[in-house]
Amino acid sequence: MIRNIKDSPLYRIVNPRSVAFLGASNRFSAMGTNLLSSLISMGFAGNIYPIHPQEQQVQNLAAFKCVLDLPQVPDVAVMVLPTQLVPQAMEQCGQKGIRHIIVVSGGFKEVGKAGIRLEAKLTQLARQYDIRFLGPNCIGIANPHHHYNVTFLPYVGKPGFIGMASQSGSFITQMFEYLAELDLGFSTGISVGNEANIDIIDAMEYLAACPHTKAIALYIEAIRRGRAFIETARSIVPHKPIVALYVGGSEAGKRAGFSHTGALAGPDKLYDGLFQQSGVIRADSITELFDFCWVLGSCPLPQGNRVIIQTQSGGPGAAAADACGRAGLDLPEFSPHILEKLAPFVPHTGSLKNPVDLTFTKNPLDYFDGIPKILLAEPNADMLMIYILTPEKAVTRAIEAMAVPKDQIKNLAGAYFDDQATALATLKQTCAKPLIGFSFHNRQNPMLRRIQKHKIPVLPSPNRAAKAMAALARYRRLREIMTHCG
């Protein structure tokens, strides 16, 4: 394990003060041009040096014919060149004294024999010039905290707390939008490509040391250094959770992975064992990978796996109870003193059992304030799962019916949602237990937007919420085990 983030070979690759760009031009359809656009539009603060054999200017930046002509030695060179040109460019970088490179270009190991030879050439050059490089066949890096995005797609959303290392670049860039909608984002996303010089284990070490990263997400098609993976993971897990998606286990997934990064996947059970030994939590899908990181990065750790479900509807309550049962979570009964406090809030049509089904609350604010406060105080429970139902149209309809002037309806609805979200946020701040919502609303729902702003995760279904809560309880146990067993 590295002692300091600056010891990571990725440190300057992820946080460069200056960047040379090989392969960008003014031709908008070229891939390199898009990467440079992504970097410029992030408002990167350092110098950017486009390298171009003909152009004087590339995207309004002064261009240079060759890295050897640069007025300074940039921290990193990004290459989006035709495959055959990469070795020579790397050699020139070495001569210039550039020590960190991102090779986005593909056409190496993943395409067979000729590619394998070319990739070996890169490794040899890196050794010769003391260069550390990411890729080839990767999609770059996104570090929004550093206003730095050298990937094919523009970064959308905010800097976040999910650090991802991925053997698929798509699962970095193509998830920007997905995460933004959930008010999430990457702390840093690292596409490792063919891992010729820097691999996913180096990336894990970097993310473990990264102060913005609260949860580490891995997308794995094959682990090349099994022993090192286990040791590194075991040293990280006592401090930070690691969640992994592995798709190489099925025959179909294996074949697809091989033609993608040239990696040979192993049987599902082998990886299950590997993750278990490592203290890594396995996710079954890309959405689950992010769900787990979402709650792991937003919630305190629970003491155990006992959940209270608060709903205002029987069906979602029953579905949530079922989902909790299947996820291995327990639904405890209430202590007498909690029941006593709860009773005045529950109408005769509701249920005082767990799930607490309120059917309706006379004062809607109670649902987000008085009631969850009582439930969070239940000594027999470790987590609270709360169903969020606040259809915007129904709320504005109710306000309209109060004969409110039209121009005030929006403000009143806003205040209504604000009060509720603030009440819930206050509870979250004062309570040491995880508080997790689930809802079928879309993400434009004004209440959901507000709750998410307060960093309370609201999962899009009871099943996803239950699985994420089980991951939270699982991490708590893993952390204890890993801490005591070293």
Added chain:
Amino acid sequence: MIRNIKDSPLYRIVNPRSVAFLGASNRFSAMGTNLLSSLISMGFAGNIYPIHPQEQQVQNLAAFKCVLDLPQVPDVAVMVLPTQLVPQAMEQCGQKGIRHIIVVSGGFKEVGKAGIRLEAKLTQLARQYDIRFLGPNCIGIANPHHHYNVTFLPYVGKPGFIGMASQSGSFITQMFEYLAELDLGFSTGISVGNEANIDIIDAMEYLAACPHTKAIALYIEAIRRGRAFIETARSIVPHKPIVALYVGGSEAGKRAGFSHTGALAGPDKLYDGLFQQSGVIRADSITELFDFCWVLGSCPLPQGNRVIIQTQSGGPGAAAADACGRAGLDLPEFSPHILEKLAPFVPHTGSLKNPVDLTFTKNPLDYFDGIPKILLAEPNADMLMIYILTPEKAVTRAIEAMAVPKDQIKNLAGAYFDDQATALATLKQTCAKPLIGFSFHNRQNPMLRRIQKHKIPVLPSPNRAAKAMAALARYRRLREIMTHCG
């Protein structure tokens, strides 16, 4: 089985020409008021008669003191009254000659002894007056094709093709918004409540006969008439698919269901067997229930379970392949003549295997036109699964880079998406195989919106797409079995 939809006890409940409303007022916080608002805002064409002991007008409609005073015999009476008032109101309905009632009011069997007695009284009155009634403890009916919504929440979205019968009213009303976002909606949603007189099997029969319903969704906490369920389902499945979510199987789900509708659930395996005998496809979650109905109602049936995956990214391709493998779908290899046609479209960085990974296409339109056309012609495959990646910001950035005047960017982007969506829609129309997309974009993405308008389902993850496609293949087999075995 009923021979004609008009023979269903639900026909006039779901398609009334006039409605009496008991329990609505001008007090906006009352539940009945909200139900009446929902009906009015749908633009219901028939007469609506609010019944109110004091008010002259309720929500601008002339009110009557008692159903006995009404100028006509309405097709249906909707009751949202305090529990104790329901029997007398039902008796008056009977005296007036009203033959169909929806009892929304709760406080019956689900609350224990006293409730059981009251519910028995309703059943006795129904027998006495030849009344058929839905509920009690239900949330009403939404039939958007008839501009008719008597539920607590306003209907949003369009009339759709999913017919749902649910033992939880929440899973009707609280999914309006969810379905609308996917450009889906209910043909009719029926909340059966305590099923004192009309049960979920009656609702299945109605939906089987309903011309707007293409797929039947069931939410089940307990089936009371097992034999009838099997027989009815077996007679429906050869004509229409049935998908069911059952949550009573786990200990937690069972307890929650009991306090919800007073139904006693059975073990998971028993229900698995019941569904299997019935030809009903079981879903594992509420989102899966709608996913399955979505593809079943939008796609032709596949000849088998062989899938081609088309992507432009390795990671999503590998994840999709893995998901297909786990869902029991096969990924066939390509025939030589298909490979030959495909080759010119696939760059050297891509993969000509299945999944077809194009990495990029010089002409973006090919991805939605020439390439899927070739893949759909593969004789070894039954379905096409296509990854949709069209980030709006990247598209507008590319157009901006062409030095297009600012005011034209939006139009050009629109035309770009239109062309692609139209190409895909044309393929769908001319091909007898299911064409199903998956994407991580949110539902505001302009390409997704367009594709959905053309009735091509785009699932929000490869895993959900794979499971839905497996359900499609499964239904094809079930239909054959049920047709031949009667």
